Amino acid sequence: MTSLKSVCTIREYPPQDQPHARMHRHGANTLTDTELLAMVIRRGTTGCNAIDVARDLLQRFGGLHSLGSRQIAELCKVPGIGPVKAGQIMAMVEMSKRLDVPIDRVSFLSPADVAKHYMPQFHHTQQEVFTVLILGCP
16 A cells, blocks of 8 residues: 555545546546546545555556456455455556447458557457458449
8 A cells, every 4th residue: 555544534624626626517527546546436535435446556556557367366465455446447448448449330441540449459368369351342
C-alpha cells in the first residue's frame, strides 16, 4: 500500500473534489486514471479509500494499460482488492478491449492498416493467438 494513507473517505472530500461530482460536471475525460479506477473499485479498505487502493494498483502494475495483462489472482494480492473487485476491474478491461474493435466493415490498403486494426485486440493476450484474415474484393 502507498505510504500516504487517507485520513478521510472520498465522501468526506469537498463536494467539488469528489470524482463522481467532477465527472458529472466536467466529463469523464477530466478524471485521472486513478480516479477512474477508484470509481470502479468504489470502496477502499481500513485506512485507505478507493483512490488510495487504485493508486496502489496502478503503481504496482505500471498503469491502466498493464491491468489487462494481469490475472485476477494477481490483483487480489493488493490490499483492498478481493475477488469481486478484481472481477469488476477485469470486466472493465474487457469492455475497453471490445470498444476498441470496430464493428463496421474495414478496408485494408497495407499491412500497416491490418496491424493498426488488429493490434488492440491482441495486445493484452497472455498466450499466442492464431487468426485468419480472409481478404476479398468488395
